[in-house]
Amino acid sequence: MIERLLLLESRSNDIYANLALEQYLAQNVKSSWCILFLWRNSPCVVIGRNQNAYRECRTDLLDRMGVKLSRRLSGGGAVYQDLGNLNFTFCTRQEDSDIKKQQSVILEACRSLAVDARLSGRNDMLVGDRKFSGNSFYTHDGVSFHNGTLLLDVDLKAMEKCLSPSDLKLSSKSVDSVRSRVVNLHDLNEAIDSTAMCKAINKAFSMVYGLDVQRFSYDSIDMEDLEKKRQFFSSYEWIYGKNADFPLTVSSRFTWGEISVSLQVRNAVCADVKVYTDALDHNLAPAIETALRGAKYSVSQLCLRIEGARLDTIYSNDICSMLQKELG
Amino acid sequence: MNYPKELSYAKTHEWVKTEDGVSVIGITDYAQHALGDVVFVNLPQEGDVVTAGESFGDVESVKAVSDIISPVTGTICAVNEELADSPELLNNDPYGAWIIKVQDVSDTDELLDAAAYEALCAQEG
Numbered sequence: 252m253i254e255r256l257l258l259l260e261s262r263s264n265d266i267y268a269n270l271a272l273e274q275y276l277a278q279n280v281k282s283s284w285c286i287l288f289l290w291r292n293s294p295c296v297v298i299g300r301n302q303n304a305y306r307e308c309r310t311d312l313l314d315r316m317g318v319k320l321s322r323r324l325s326g327g328g329a330v331y332q333d334l335g336n337l338n339f340t341f342c343t344r345q346e347d348s349d350i351k352k353q354q355s356v357i358l359e360a361c362r363s364l365a366v367d368a369r370l371s372g373r374n375d376m377l378v379g380d381r382k383f384s385g386n387s388f389y390t391h392d393g394v395s396f397h398n399g400t401l402l403l404d405v406d407l408k409a410m411e412k413c414l415s416p417s418d419l420k421l422s423s424k425s426v427d428s429v430r431s432r433v434v435n436l437h438d439l440n441e442a443i444d445s446t447a448m449c450k451a452i453n454k455a456f457s458m459v460y461g462l463d464v465q466r467f468s469y470d471s472i473d474m475e476d477l478e479k480k481r482q483f484f485s486s487y488e489w490i491y492g493k494n495a496d497f498p499l500t501v502s503s504r505f506t507w508g509e510i511s512v513s514l515q516v517r518n519a520v521c522a523d524v525k526v527y528t529d530a531l532d533h534n535l536a537p538a539i540e541t542a543l544r545g546a547k548y549s550v551s552q553l554c555l556r557i558e559g560a561r562l563d564t565i566y567s568n569d570i571c572s573m574l575q576k577e578l579g
Numbered sequence: 580m581n582y583p584k585e586l587s588y589a590k591t592h593e594w595v596k597t598e599d600g601v602s603v604i605g606i607t608d609y610a611q612h613a614l615g616d617v618v619f620v621n622l623p624q625e626g627d628v629v630t631a632g633e634s635f636g637d638v639e640s641v642k643a644v645s646d647i648i649s650p651v652t653g654t655i656c657a658v659n660e661e662l663a664d665s666p667e668l669l670n671n672d673p674y675g676a677w678i679i680k681v682q683d684v685s686d687t688d689e690l691l692d693a694a695a696y697e698a699l700c701a702q703e704g
Contacts, residue, residue, distance in 0.1 A: 301619040301639050326619070326639035373642055388643035391634070424663045426619050426639060 253347055254283040256460055258453060259467035261290035264334065266297065266321045271480035273340050274324060275472065277394045280342045286467060287356075287456055288340040289449055292332045294406075295319040296413050299327040299387065303425035303494045304519070309417050310491070311550045311579055318413055322490050325389035325398055327374065328428030331413045335404035335435065337445050339452065341397045348395035350388070352459060357384065357399065359455035364447065365440050381434035403445060404437040417578065425494040487547065491519035495548070501577040505569045507531075512539065512570075514548070521546045521553075530566075538562060539570065550578045580700065581608045583674055587687070588696035589650035594674065595690060602651050602681045606638070608673045609700045614640040617669045620662045623679065627655045631686040635679065638669065650690060653681035 259276065261269050269290040276286050295318055298307050304320060307329040313320050318331075332338070341353040354370055361368035361376075368384075371377045376384035376399070386399040414428070436443045457464045483489060495518060502511035508530035515523035524543045526536040542560035546552050554571040562570075586594045592610035596603045611617065619639040629635045634646035635655075657680040662668060668676035691699065 299639075300644055301621065324644070326644040390643060390645050391637075392646070424619075 252283055253285045253343070253349075253460055253462070255281075255285070256456055256462045256464045257284060257286045257467040258456065258464050259286065259288045259469075260449060261288065262469070264291055264293045265481075266292040266295040266319050266332070267481050267485040268477075269338070270321060270323055270484040271477050272472075273342075273396065273398065274480050274484075275477055276340070276342045276467075277389075277391070277396045280344060280394060282344050283347060284343065285347065285353075285460065286340075286342040287452070287464075288338075288342065288467075289452065290338045290340070291334050291336065291445060292338070293319070294331075294333045294409065294413075295321055296329055296331050297321050297323050298329045299426055299428075300324055300389075301326060301426045301494055302329060302428070303421065303423045303497070304491050305419075305495060305497075305548070306416055306421055306423065306425060307428060308413055309415065309579065313413060314549075314551065316409075316413070318409075320490055321484060322493065323387075323398070324391075325387035325396070326426065327385065327387040328426070329414055330385060330400055331405070331410035332400065333406055333409065334445070335402070335406065335437070337401040337403055337448050339399055339401065343395055345390055345393050345395045348390075348397070350397055353397050354386065356452065356455045356459045357401070359459060360448065360451040361436070363451045363455060364436070364443050366436055366443070375431070378434055378436075378439060380432065382431040383434050383436055385431075401448060402433055402435050403443055403448060404435050407433065407435070419499065419578065421497045421499065423494060423497040488518065491548070493518075495519040499578075501573060503569075503573040503577075507565060507569075510535075510570065510573070512543070512574075514543070516548045519548050521548055532563075532566075535562065535566060550574055553578070580612065580697075581674070582693045582697045582700075584693045586674070587650070587690040587692065588699075589648065589690060590699060591648040591650075593648060593650045595650045595687070597651075597684065597687070600682060600684065601656065602653065602684045602687075603677045604650060604679050604681060605677045606647060606669060606673055607696075609703075611670045611673045614638060614645065614669075615642045616640055617666045620666045620669065620678070622658050622660070622663060623655055625655055625658055629653060629655060629679070629681060631689070638666070647678065649681070650687070651681055651684045652686035653684040655679050656682045 500513040510528040513525045629649035
């Protein structure tokens with residue numbers, strides 16, 4: 252039974268800090284509490300717990316665009332977010348979790364803003380047949396959290412660009428995303444922005460549970476613990492390394508000969524490299540193998556390694572352009 | 580719902596079969612049904628130590644990511660790697676699709692027999 256409602260609006264727009272705060276709240280929620288956390292992020296892609304980053308987006312492109320890549324604890328598919336997206340997270344002890352009720356808070360909030368919202372299955376909220384909210388769920392150590400996105404006024408062009416993976420068919424054991432037709436709520440009602448939506452959710456939260464909403468105090472948060480969690484969520488191993496084991500071969504023909512580079516990527520690092528070439532320079536293949544072995548798997552990292560390998564510039568230029576063309 | 584008599588059960592919906600000092604562990608028919616279609620299994624590694632009541636992996640289904648709790652304490656001596664390629668086996672054959680095998684087992688006193696476990700599931704609805 253929920254007896255206490257707590258609301259926290261994040262002061263940060265950093266995806267890693269917000270994922271850390273979400274986990275912190277989950278670890279500190281008490282029996283009979285329902286904590287509702289509302290948060291927004293600067294441009295970022297958030298992939299599901301068990302996804303392969305490279306199958307969801309072009310990681311080098313995100314880097315160039317200044318879009319942060321991150322991985323959440325809960326499952327499901329990849330989403331693009333900017334400040335036009337509002338996230339909600341309901342944290343409760345497992346026995347206090349009531350997903351239907353939690354979702355009705357969001358649906359009621361939308362209706363109070365004249366949006367005819369409905370639930371589709373367990374994971375999606377739609378207006379008509381267009382999706383504006385994706386929900387995912389996580390239980391761990393007796394705690395449940397339920398989080399979701401709300402498309403208010405997201406840059407849909409950037410979304411399309413950021414959620415397009417390269418054409419490489421990477422074979423790996425991971426969860427794939429499902430594409431949906433989406434809609435921004437601001438396009439349905441111009442009065443909807445994050446301030447209006449936060450207010451509406453706050454009101455609906457109280458109404459659905461029949462309790463007053465208290466503010467979760469920022470001062471009570473253990474900042475040291477939070478910082479540790481933020482470092483975890485921003486680590487290479489967590490974001491890229493999970494479910495990133497796959498073999499990959501790129502090859503091309505140049506004026507100096509043919510070359511084929513095979514990578515065995517493990518935890519997003521080039522664990523093994525084999526190079527075959529009919530170039531006359533017998534040192535070429537071993538030099539490239541040595542240069543790439545142990546490199547983090549990204550086009551820019553691989554090219555940096557090639558450029559640092561002191562090959563003849565004709566080789567390094569050609570090989571880098573091959574990597575950029577095939578992997579980028 | 581199926582509750583094979585020869586197995587022992589944990590309240591957190593895992594089954595155990597212990598033979599010659601090795602415990603074979605999986606999730607129950609009730610668990611797979613509650614989870615819905617399983618899309619991914621995070622498996623532990625051989626040699627990892629598991630502790631009764633603590634999670635040793637998790638499963639992602641269309642509904643949620645949930646822990647798998649070890650019903651015993653011991654050391655993992657085998658992992659069913661087939662589940663990495665075919666997580667749906669947990670739905671299709673929950674008592675055939677074992678997840679881990681554990682040796683040097685201790686701490687098994689909290690397990691239920693089939694009848695007691697069936698009663699627990701009936702309560703949870």
